[in-house]
Amino acid sequence: MDRITRKELKKDKFALEVGHGVEFLEAHRRQFIRYGVIAVAVILLAVGLFYYNQRQHVARQAALRAALNAIQAPVGPSPAPGVLTFASAEEKTRAVAKAFTDLSTKYPGSDEGAIAEYYLGAMALDQGKLEEAVKLLNRASGARNENYASLAKLALAGIYASQGKTTEAEKLLRPLMDKPTIMVSKDEATIALARVIAPTKPDEARKLLEPLRSAPGTVGRVATSAYGELSVKR
DSSP states (O other): OOOOOHHHHHHHHHHHHTTTHHHHHHHOHHHHHHHHHHHHHHHHHHHHHHHTTOGGGHHHHHHHHHHHHHHHOOBSSOSSTTOOOBSSHHHHHHHHHHHHHHHHHHSTTSHHHHHHHHHHHHHHHHTTOHHHHHHHHHHHHTOSSHHHHHHHHHHHHHHHHHTTOHHHHHHHHHHHHHSOOSSSOHHHHHHHHHHHHTTTOHHHHHHHHGGGTTSSHHHHHHHHHHHHHHHHHO
């Protein structure tokens, strides 16, 4: 398995999530699932690196790889002998859901189980099943591994914000801002929080965004955009 550094992992995860904000989840559910697939792939690399030489985790790793293989498998004729394919998108969706459900059921409380619940929550969100998505993401948010838990909390905050439950979203985002992880950076959580509280606490939202506007790259662009939205609403 290719080695991935902590810095590269953080950079990849940040690029996937920071530009979308909490409003993204409501307006672009199908895009969310696509980013969720990539996030799972990144998580797989991290988990594989950590447990590579620990034999007791071989079965869980194998199950996670199998689920990831199902995600990446094409729909249609096999391009080569032995390559996993599916006859239809519906068949693929069922297979992926089963793989992650089995993983979650068989290994509850494990990192791999939390990843499975996160992805199942993303799938439920993509299908418009918000109650199921909240249930699954809530379970994933309780993972012992703070990295995976933070990813689920960010997704949950997005759902709550889209439902107008700003208090619930704020309660999830403030701790993420104060205690960032590899998967959810401080800047990412700050921007998400600013967008959530903008309608009711615009002054605080501006205070959160102001120092980020001059940050290089994606952070600065997203913060500037969010700050501009606040100015329009004044």
